[in-house]
Amino acid sequence: MQSHAAIGEALERLHQSDREAHAAELAHHFAEAGAVGSPEKVIEYSLIAGEYALDSFEYEQALVHFTRVLDTKGEISMDGEKAQALFGLGRAEATVVPVYELKTVHQNLGLAFDYYDSVGDTARAVAVASEIPSPPGGDHNHVSQRRIQRALELVHDDSLEAGILHSVLGDFQGVANGDYPSAQDSFVRALTIARRKGNVNLEIKTLNHSARIDWHPLQFDDSLKKSLTATNLAVAAFDPRGEVTARHHAFMCSHHLGDSMEMHRQASAILEPAVRLRDRFWLATAHYCISFSLSLQGDWRLAREENQLGLDVLPLDPRLLVERAILEAQAGDRQQAEDHLERLAEVALGFRFESGANSPNALLALSLPLANNILGKTRQIDVRNDFAAAVISSNTTNPYYLSIAKVGASLLALESESEAVASHYAALKPLAGLMYWFVSVDRCLGRLAGNLGDQDAATAHFQDASDFCRKSGYRPKLAWTSHDHAKSLLMRNVPGDREKAAALHSEALLIATELEMPPLLDRLADFQDEMDSEPAKSPAYPDGLTQREAEVLRLISGGKTDREIGEELFISIKTVGNHVSSILNKTKTSNRTEAASYATQRGLVTPSPEGEG
Structure with missing residues (x-):
């Protein structure tokens, strides 16, 4: 212990002019000195080393340094050093913990913010509020949002700090509240400030937040445009976080819209900035984008290898687990598909906040019935219905999660031959043309x-x-x-x-x-x-009429209007009109009256007693 203390003191004298670069080494020796060392120096150099690690994208090391400060401080009441350590710890955790564990990040940053606000340290309070990450779900969303709004009260309306806070606030308004108009209003304010002050980093951050919010109400075209603009700005500014975020949004929007060329372009470019950034979430995201792109093309071997690289980074990432499960199902490996679905179910069961509308639940709502559709019954048969219900019954204002759950519920209804198929059909019609x-x-x-x-x-x-x-x-x-x-x-x-x-x-x-x-x-x-x-069968109805056209014709004969027919058959008025046109063409009749007469002559309807006299 004494040798560590002596080494620490010697290094301190040696590196007086460059202590920041050697702070990690100094903190280590003073910490190892134990009782004969100086707790004050452990804290001092650990804080410096933590900030240096954050600036160098060494997030795991930053966690070590800031945690050491908190351990050294012990159970003493909050003070400036403890608040600084919590602020640093929160920023480091945001880059290494899975999205579904961000609750701890919000709590640590919240404690730091409350301290700085209580002592009147406006600059640090605003700095903390500006770093609060996107909302993962739960009550702490609302607490974090209130802190951001409080920080806005501390700054000038047209300041750069206000622009940063409006950008963060818009993300919460859209994701946590589903208040998309208010979110876009916040983004407009942030972009106005960013462009007036020439702050490209804020412009990139706000475009990415806005693109994410467009994505949730299914405005994929708008989201894609903003993501591509943010990508170009981030590449020029050498901003790896801004670039990888924008490329991910562009990738997902392109997938939903069926633009494979753009999707593959983003997948091929996303790994390099993710590696530079060294953020575990974004590194896993990059591997997911590449793997998913390969899966959609049917290259199971390369997709599996890329997926495993992502799971090595984040073993319980819901996106990687669902992609791997469906990949293995397509390739016929039932055991692997079921194993990855069970891991995803574990994540979802541990992620259930007050609202069931979250990514793991939505993905399970879709992937479990899809796997059953591919493989036949899987061993998750008893639990799969829970997840779609958790999202749909949550009164969520997030159309993206809700639409995923609706698709999954529809697959489940088909599998169980549910009587609610007609209502599922009506619910999915507005989503036609999407993937x-x-x-x-x-x-x-x-x-x-x-x-x-x-x-x-x-x-x-x-x-x-x-x-x-x-x-x-x-x-x-x-x-x-x-x-x-x-x-x-x-x-x-x-x-x-x-x-x-x-x-x-x-x-x-x-x-x-x-x-x-x-x-x-x-x-x-x-x-x-x-x-x-089965030998070729003669058509069941005359003149090539289909079963649906025969049903429409019977209702026409009964005097039903197009609207009434649509309501009875659960189809749109436009579809009814198309059927009527086809019926008139096939039966060589000119109007509905002639068509009704045709139906009677061909035995498709039974004439009523009133019509015989």
Whole structure:
């Protein structure tokens, strides 16, 4: 111990002019000196070393130094040194702990803020409030938001500090409160200040916050534009945090919109700034983006390797776990798929704050029924319903989480043959044309419509899903969609459907064989047996009318209006109109009265007694 004290004192004299660079070494020796050392010097040099580590992106080392200060201070009441250590610890933790453990970060920063505010140290109070990270969920969101609003009261309205605080506040207003108009108002204020003062870092930070908020109410086009602008600014400013954040937002928006070229461009560029930043969350995010991009193309081997690199950084990252589970399911490894789903369930069960609307719950709501759809029943059968219900019943104002949960609930309804299929179909219609992780909403709508007996609508949705997947290069999803489309055509069985079904089956078989997708290959073999054993059947209705058109025609004969038909069949007025036009064309009739007469003559309806006289 005495030798450590002596070494510390000697180094202190040697490095008087450059103590900051050697603070970690000095703190170590004075700490090891124990009782013969100086607690004051342990605290002094640990604080200096912690700040130096933060500036050097050495976040793990910063944790060590700031924790040492708090251990040395012990249970004494809050003072400036303890507040400084909590501020540093919070900033370091924000870069190394998973998003679902940010509650501790908010608590540590909150204690530091309250101290500085209570002693009138406005500059440090504002600095702490400016570093509060994005809200993860729970009551501490509201407490942190109140602290940010309190900090705004301490600064001038047009100051740079006010701009930074408005940017942070907007993030809370959007994510925690779902108050998107107020959030955008805060961002406008922040951007105005940033551009007036020429502060590019604030502009990048605010654009990224605003892009994130656009993402939650499903405004993906707007989010993508802001993310691309932020990316260009961050690259020019050599801002790795701003760049990796913007690229992640651009990646996800491009995925949802089906812009594979932009998605792959962002995935190929995101790792370099993440490595420079050395933030564990963003490093895991970069590996996730690359892995997910590869999975969507069906490159299971490379996707698995990249995914594992991400899990090595953050073993319980919900995004990586769900991506790995579905990847393994597609490749036919049931054991690995179930293992990763169970790890995701553990995260979700530990992440349930007052609201069930959070990322792990939403992802489980989607991934569990999707895995069951690919593999058949998985061992999570008894728990999967909890997660969609937790999100949907939470009264969340976050449309992004809610829409993911709705897609998952729809898959679950199909699996259990729920009577609520019609309501799920109506709930998903506004999301048509989007992709949520591995699920095409159009394909989901097609399966729901088929379950309702409307094979015309089903084939139209499957065609939309196929077009989306072809444009985006999502080959595994295209193969599954082609399989579903073929089944729907075989069930509809209008002239030409059987030939189209055979062509789609061949396309799906080619992709599934090339990409090695055993679960889909099994389904395709069953479908081939079905086609071989079932001879071509004559259409069930005259003149090529489909089952849905026959249903519409019966309702027309009953005097129903388009609106009434739509309400009865759970389809839009526009869809009804399309069916009516097709009916008139196929039956060679000119109006609804002639069509009703046609229906009676062909035995599609039974004439009422009143109509016979």
